[in-house]
Amino acid sequence: MDNQLFDYSPIVERAPIHWPDGARVAFYVGLNVEHYAVDRPSTSIFPDTRALAPDPLNYGWRDYGPRVGIWRLIESLDRHQVRASVMLNSDVAERYPQIIRAGRERNWVWAAHGKNNSILQADMSPRRSVPTSPR
Template identity: 55%
Template sequence: MDKPTGPIAHDRFDFSPIVDRPPLRWPNGARVALWVIPNIEHFMFDRPSTSITPLTTGFVPDVLNYSWRDFGVRVGIWRMMDVMQRYGVRGTVALNADVCDNYPRIIEAGNKLGWEWMGHGKNNSMLMANRAEDEERQMIREIHAQITRATGKKPRGWLGPALTESHNTLDLLAEVGFDYVGDWVNDEQPYPMRVKSGQMTSIPYSIEINDIPAFLDGKQSPQSFGQMIKDQFDVLYEDSAESGRVMSICLHPFLIGHPFRIKYFDDALKHITSRKDVWLATGSEIVDAYRAQSR
């Protein structure tokens, strides 16, 4: 029998059926709040991570998969920036803190575009689960400080690397000043989470409208992924007639940034932004609008 490693149930939030909630309204009568999350990441050279092929993952170094991921910061993110700017979409970046030191040109460009930066761990080779409390506390403090120094603004949002948490993560995030999190992919509206101090709001993130599960696990074609994005939006738009919804598009520049994939992302943004009552927002803007109605 597996040895228990923590409580058998969480106490972070109460069950809340969406059909029983008061209507949620977005600014200027918008029905859907859209946020796009580029995951901009740094990977350590001496260990495996997200891979396009398993053939070389046992080698150190794994030049094939490492360099495939490295395409994202060298080429893919710049193509994403061009497409998103075309449609007036600002990114809310899930940012590995190590990106700040390794790729400062990306920070400079994102700031010029008015993008938001949220914490995404130190790098994508180090996850958050199974860490001692003091170790995790120090790690989160260093990440918060590193992003603040590099971007010029304290990050509010957080997405764990691979959406991982320990039992202490939410409390430690709130303790340091993070106040919203995307790890819990269980809703289409924000909701409050209980933490020991400060405040924490869960914001809808998607593990399915997400290019890693779609392309690498689900073997979707670029065209079918673009259609998934449009279908997701169309249904959310209809459902939001009575109460606002949040739609996230979760992307990695080493995947979506390739020419044969990004044309379908471009087409999906064109489809979404053709509707006037869509709010193109950042994570913080969505959370603030939600909190203003839920006090």
């Protein structure tokens, strides 16, 4: 199947990009802020235990992010005055409100990144809307 989303455009035929203030390089920090359920198999770096629920060997590195890793990243981003764009699992807002508060204080840009990283959206069925109560 051909790509029908956009036409082919080789870089040699495009107008040059001019960044603000004459900058030569532009970048963004895309920070994944995710929640993994402790009782579900998920992404694994040690495959021998991935069928266990809970899987302490793999869950440990996944749980490091919201407990330690994010706070070290925030320190580094603050030190270098970099604003993050965050791909956020919605479960993070409920489970780690301190992360949301820290991001709001820094005016992060938020992008939806599923409910959590233990449930693949590809396996979900469409959810019917909940009827509202009669007035």
